[in-house]
Amino acid sequence: MMSSLSYTPLKTGLCYDVRMRYHAKIYTSYYEYIDPHPEDPRRIYRIYKILAENGLIRDPALSGIDDIGDLMCKIPVREATSEEILEVHPKEQLEYLEKTQYLNRDELLSKTELGDSVYFNNDSYFSAKLSCGGAIEACKAIVDGKVKNSLAIVRPPGHHSEPEVAGGFCLFSNVAVATKNILKNYPDKVKKVMIVDWDIHHGNGTQKAFYNDDRVLYVSLHRFELGKYYPGTIHGQYDQVGEGKGEGFNCNIPWSVGGIGDAEYIWAFEQIVMPMGREFRPDLVIVSSGFDAADGDTIGKCHVTPSCYGHMTHMLKSLANGKLCVVLEGGYNLDAIARSALAVAKVLIGEPPDELPAPDKDPKPEAIEMIDRVIDLKSKYWKCFKRQITNSNCEYKGPISESFFAKKFPIQDAIRAQQIQYLTNDYNMVPLPLMNSNLPEDTVMCSTDILQSNVAIIYVHDTPEIWSKRDAIAGVIDSSASLYMDASLQFYDWALDRGYGIIDVNIPQTLYEQDNYSASLTAQEVLIKLWDNNLKYFPNVNKIAYIGVGEAYSGLVHLLGHRDTRSVVKSVIGFVGKKPLKALVPLVEESLADWYFKTSLLFADKNHSCWGENDSKKPRKRYGRVLRCDSDGIFSLIEERFEEATDFIIDSLDEWTEE
Amino acid sequence: MMSSLSYTPLKTGLCYDVRMRYHAKIYTSYYEYIDPHPEDPRRIYRIYKILAENGLIRDPALSGIDDIGDLMCKIPVREATSEEILEVHPKEQLEYLEKTQYLNRDELLSKTELGDSVYFNNDSYFSAKLSCGGAIEACKAIVDGKVKNSLAIVRPPGHHSEPEVAGGFCLFSNVAVATKNILKNYPDKVKKVMIVDWDIHHGNGTQKAFYNDDRVLYVSLHRFELGKYYPGTIHGQYDQVGEGKGEGFNCNIPWSVGGIGDAEYIWAFEQIVMPMGREFRPDLVIVSSGFDAADGDTIGKCHVTPSCYGHMTHMLKSLANGKLCVVLEGGYNLDAIARSALAVAKVLIGEPPDELPAPDKDPKPEAIEMIDRVIDLKSKYWKCFKRQITNSNCEYKGPISESFFAKKFPIQDAIRAQQIQYLTNDYNMVPLPLMNSNLPEDTVMCSTDILQSNVAIIYVHDTPEIWSKRDAIAGVIDSSASLYMDASLQFYDWALDRGYGIIDVNIPQTLYEQDNYSASLTAQEVLIKLWDNNLKYFPNVNKIAYIGVGEAYSGLVHLLGHRDTRSVVKSVIGFVGKKPLKALVPLVEESLADWYFKTSLLFADKNHSCWGENDSKKPRKRYGRVLRCDSDGIFSLIEERFEEATDFIIDSLDEWTEE
Incomplete structure (x- = not known):
């Protein structure tokens, strides 16, 4: 050397x-x-x-x-x-x-x-x-x-x-x-x-x-x-x-x-x-x-x-x-x-x-x-x-042995099963059957006191997100470290305190191996049926505040464009998250778009694609009044803007009262 | 320049x-x-x-x-x-x-x-x-x-x-x-x-x-x-x-x-x-x-x-x-x-x-x-x-605003709510109440035909794992892309086909903000109570195969050391996953450890810590017969070894018949 x-x-x-x-x-x-x-x-x-x-x-x-x-x-x-x-x-x-x-x-x-x-x-x-x-x-x-x-x-x-x-x-x-x-x-x-x-x-x-x-x-x-x-x-x-x-x-x-x-x-x-x-x-x-x-x-x-x-x-x-x-x-x-x-x-x-x-x-x-x-x-x-933990995808990749066909259960169904338990036991809610519908009978629930209320809060939502922990080696989610928070209850507590009636509408998202299911179309169908057929059973209700959460919100925009709801709907809140914005198409009357802009308050993710390169870019009026939040994810948006949303609803109801 | x-x-x-x-x-x-x-x-x-x-x-x-x-x-x-x-x-x-x-x-x-x-x-x-x-x-x-x-x-x-x-x-x-x-x-x-x-x-x-x-x-x-x-x-x-x-x-x-x-x-x-x-x-x-x-x-x-x-x-x-x-x-x-x-x-x-x-x-x-x-x-x-997606942890880190206290719902409870639905509707199972217990009444379920069976499969399990997808930006789990597979149903279908009775025991894992709860101690308590008080209601049952899945398996080992179950228990299957191995402590009689080794078949993760540096290292006899699998994670183990496990149970029951 x-x-x-x-x-x-x-x-x-x-x-x-x-x-x-x-x-x-x-x-x-x-x-x-x-x-x-x-x-x-x-x-x-x-x-x-x-x-x-x-x-x-x-x-x-x-x-x-x-x-x-x-x-x-x-x-x-x-x-x-x-x-x-x-x-x-x-x-x-x-x-x-x-x-x-x-x-x-x-x-x-x-x-x-x-x-x-x-x-x-x-x-x-x-x-x-x-x-x-x-x-x-x-x-x-x-x-x-x-x-x-x-x-x-x-x-x-x-x-x-x-x-x-x-x-x-x-x-x-x-x-x-x-x-x-x-x-x-x-x-x-x-x-x-x-x-x-x-x-x-x-x-x-x-x-x-x-x-x-x-x-x-x-x-x-x-x-x-x-x-x-x-x-x-x-x-x-x-x-x-x-x-x-x-x-x-x-x-x-x-x-x-x-x-x-x-x-x-x-x-x-x-x-x-x-x-x-x-x-x-x-x-x-x-x-x-x-x-x-x-x-x-x-x-x-x-x-x-x-x-x-x-x-x-x-x-x-x-x-x-x-x-x-x-x-x-x-x-x-x-x-x-x-x-x-x-x-x-x-x-x-x-x-x-x-x-x-x-x-x-x-x-x-x-x-x-x-x-x-x-x-x-x-x-x-x-x-x-x-081996990379960078891989955030813990999806099931199919069976390793062909002889083993396990039945898959969507977590969405499990969460709805539990929601029904507490909506029934703690919130005194009952199923509200939709006419001519193949949807599960637990799709719409309503509080029984809605019969006495003249204000109804209609909360249309996806399944809540899950917080969890991934097993670094096996690549699965540890169910014992998983939880969800149901932000709807925040609104229901608030609404019941004020004597409002509640309607809870559950819209599952696109499901595994169910390609022909559309959450967006389902939300449209449910909200139109609810409006056309069911709301008349609540004769005292003359003021409605809609809250649309996640993809389900798009069904709400559809309804507002396809029916003239102005005499009853006082405010429309949307927690859009990262879902695409939906423009109101005013089939009934042109002025609906202006009304929608005034009546709505929509919260979008900080990183929603609508914001583009330039922060100053704003979606057009027919998309409603869209605000950029400081966080991402539905639950975080609600946490951040709950007070703003409920204040907006109260204001809209009061204004109407003064008229 | x-x-x-x-x-x-x-x-x-x-x-x-x-x-x-x-x-x-x-x-x-x-x-x-x-x-x-x-x-x-x-x-x-x-x-x-x-x-x-x-x-x-x-x-x-x-x-x-x-x-x-x-x-x-x-x-x-x-x-x-x-x-x-x-x-x-x-x-x-x-x-x-x-x-x-x-x-x-x-x-x-x-x-x-x-x-x-x-x-x-x-x-x-x-x-x-x-x-x-x-x-x-x-x-x-x-x-x-x-x-x-x-x-x-x-x-x-x-x-x-x-x-x-x-x-x-x-x-x-x-x-x-x-x-x-x-x-x-x-x-x-x-x-x-x-x-x-x-x-x-x-x-x-x-x-x-x-x-x-x-x-x-x-x-x-x-x-x-x-x-x-x-x-x-x-x-x-x-x-x-x-x-x-x-x-x-x-x-x-x-x-x-x-x-x-x-x-x-x-x-x-x-x-x-x-x-x-x-x-x-x-x-x-x-x-x-x-x-x-x-x-x-x-x-x-x-x-x-x-x-x-x-x-x-x-x-x-x-x-x-x-x-x-x-x-x-x-x-x-x-x-x-x-x-x-x-x-x-x-x-x-x-x-x-x-x-x-x-x-x-x-x-x-x-x-x-x-x-x-x-x-x-x-x-x-x-x-x-x-921003790192390497961060596999999507845990909830606490509220961002102090005024917002959302109730947290463990996914485990949601999954159990859904399990009860299908165990009741599809498997004709009913709750089996435990005496002197504060546990939820859906903890133990049994098939109604167990009254006619002389073989009982007792399946003691954690909550199944979840497969899912994480939102790269918001850091939460997308519930619509989440599912679990309930491997117990594989065993129940097999058991019902053979005319065996089934007992399903659910042991939730340690829960959020519930520091004094121990899954292991709960499993011990439930299995001892079941053995001492409940099994006598099934007079025809004279052969039992236990299957312990996840941490719940440790309760099984406890039972086998604390009661002499040898005349009835014919086989013990454990899907240990990555949970610690538990040694049988033969309180009743020294020879129980030998019996346990002969009667048991335990499947541990490929990467279970018991394998150590050297593949040839084997856990000692009182840990039962522990096998190293080719995969990691409870569901993957069951998928890999389902046939081996059920064959082992059938053999153990037959042997007994010939004696």
Whole structure:
């Protein structure tokens, strides 16, 4: 051991070649000149320049020289060979692109028109081969032990290029071609490759190249928005897990909203990418490194900071003994991509990542939910997620032995069984049968004193939520540590004190294995029947306050639009929680919408989707008067707003009295 | 920008001084010479040597020279000043140690005898001041911008030294003294310090120094075993969160078992240490780096590999812009500490950590549960844990407004209400009242045909578990997605088919806010009463099979020890799950234990604590015949072993018939 007197860490490799700037869009108007195509030749130059400006490389003339100093070392770029490209793309596709070298301007423009977001000039094919060859060489230098890791500043990008068709500014599928050739040429050294694609777009091309390949774990984080964001196909959805031997080796983490930033990316890396990477144990990690999730990119509209790119790079360095190749993909704000690439390069040479900026907000709930969903889905394939307590899903996954068919009992029924007990014993309530209905006879209960009351509180509710504790090992809920709180009783105590009558309407939510049941339609049916047929049995009731809780509230809005209840209904309270808002559709008379706005008070979750990006956004009038609460969850809303709700009801009844 | 033509990364600082080897235990026997005290002067030499052997430093004579090459730079070690030490330790303690310089051999030995695991010679005070001064200088060099990070190879260690008393091989509280002085002398640059203590022992000294200080986040991972492991005080428990301003800034992650390895440490870092560190945003991170959790350390008896130390170092480098100071604490296997320190040093200089070895087993359930518990507790103080879906605990944390007192309904009662419905309607069962009992009248139900049967199946059970789904944002359980499966019905269908009578005994588990209730004692009471008073009403019953499910099973064992049931009880099935095993105490006759072993078949969770480290370990005979299942959780056990259990019952009944 004493012989190795000095330890010499390998340098970081760098691929850059000015000839990749030859590929450019042919201007057809002055407008294109002043506002160039986003996939702009300057992209790679600006990255190279910032590395030089910060002393990571030495090239005073920025001409792409070979000797670039002590920290990084130049990896010569060459054209990918046809043989290499054919590992991914069929011959027809290679020839299709080859021909662009010889087309005239009109032919090039017409080919540009025909394609899916790709442009061509006579140098496109050459630049694309260099870009692809650069990616191959950047990987090769690592595997050959010439560099410890590498950064390939290449264009045109590659990850949207599917084997059979170019698209999304991409000609050859650079990372896919590099991966296939490394796997082929280094069968002993590289058996498994992990590709992490943090470009803001889904890498449909790369995914397709390895969809049934268990040697390649492809992980993509991207905007998706139910397929509305480019490339906008179902292939970017989280449930696309790979096929055949590749099942489980494709992992999409699609963001359902824009505006994603550091908090969500770090969270996804820590909860998904890193545990899965450690379990996969790749021999090489390649990053499809678009910088269009960067703060300032007008296409990505996300907020990832340079230090976050540094942190993600730092995390990935802990896989595969640090064998990490970062290959440029998209990213269109020239300043943002330069600063992001600089942060990545610093971490590659061995510097710690800069501290993340202090977060100005929590991760978006949509992202937390998606990460949770991905973990749940992937727990089928990866042990790290099975044991993960992050998995909040304790659902029954079906019997382990086929001979054992246990009957399932919904907790909702158990809770209703108990509610009936105390509504009967403690609140002196009795069932109120609905005519012509197949619903359980305990659906509607009413207090017996309602016959003497002239005010009725009609409380329409879902089953209460449960507070509980999950067994960390067995993954089930401990029933002895579970409870629910029935907030209706708060209202009933209050109402009985004031001599009001009560009607309790129970609307179970969608049940297991009962696909044709709709809580919303059931609530509509019950409330209409109650209004049309039953209320007349209570001749003294001339003032009603409705309280709708959870999804059941939507049935209330339906009733108010379909019957003219104004002479009797004095106030409408809704505890909407996270359920969708429902607009009143005034079938009876237009002015109902105004009346509804004045008469209603609706409480929605702090994180209800209606609030959107901007807090100042307000739902329109026909949704009623909707307030944003400080908490989430039905019970918390009621706890927070009980007094406000009951005050509102009392005021509405009093006003009526004074008239 | 172009002016900085070359970027020069700072080096890693190294503290080492041979004079810290002067502190040594005075031999009092030949035995101590051949098996020296584990806190051995060679510890720091062996670490220094391996760094030189691997070329990280250049010092051919290993004499501790100043110029050590290009990768690391020497930080000169000096004695800590009294003023510095007095920032943590009181004057009396400083003087107590100072005096050891002048004591004679007998006085030193007697002082060694008196202390809590500390020894003294005349150089101890000097070495301890160097060790403490080394820790200060290692931190100072980072904050002064002279090095990017640093490694302090110092001894004696410090983290067990409490301000008022030395202990656990530690004289001065090195890391605490360094931290206090950095905070004092760099008020602008360093406002917050995070101390990560991965020594296998709890750092009681460091914790105490900052227990009410919100400027210092102290995180310790250590063996604890309910205080049985050194230092063995309650201060190492997970619920010690800090006091006053420091509340929330002390984080203990105590392992309840030995044998912890990479999987658990990486999991704890990823789930707790890193999210909390990012939220705390320290200006400096100090590692109290004992290497006694290393594989091969006979004191720690854990299995952390050198690469895992590298990975933890790598993760911590992503905090505080990489300002990381690693200070040696314990670690007693000379080879293991050298290899571990080498892995840490490589990551400090900028190399990626080596890949973790392929795990040969899953993380221990005890560790997963502890990490879960810590996250739950810490979610009170740290936002990252509030939003964490890792938090499997959806418990009700008390009202947010004081005016709102909601009544809580245990789900157990709801489930029993529903069970009564179907046991009555579908199984023709009726309540069987217990004499002189305050228990609910639905506690025991029996099938009416039991009057005609000569076989009774007595099924004693907890409330079934729940399968469910947690709302990722509001943190509550969605009741509409919750269900339970009542495995008793599987047995009842089987029993009724065979013409057996059924007795159903429901034993709720410990309930919310009902501290004096014990499920185990209730089960005992019910089963004894049933045996003494009720079974005589079924004159035809002369064969009984008991089935005990969950904690209720323990009541069964009690009955079998306290009554001689042998002439009637033919088999005893237990689905123990994760509940503690209960030994039969044969009050009636010694031979009952043998009979119990022959008559019983008990199914325990795959991860039941009784299996211990070694699969071959078997519970003793008086615990009955206990089998390890392939799954965890009561329902899964029944699903897995239903056939085996019913076959066993049938066999036991047949055997009896043949006699």
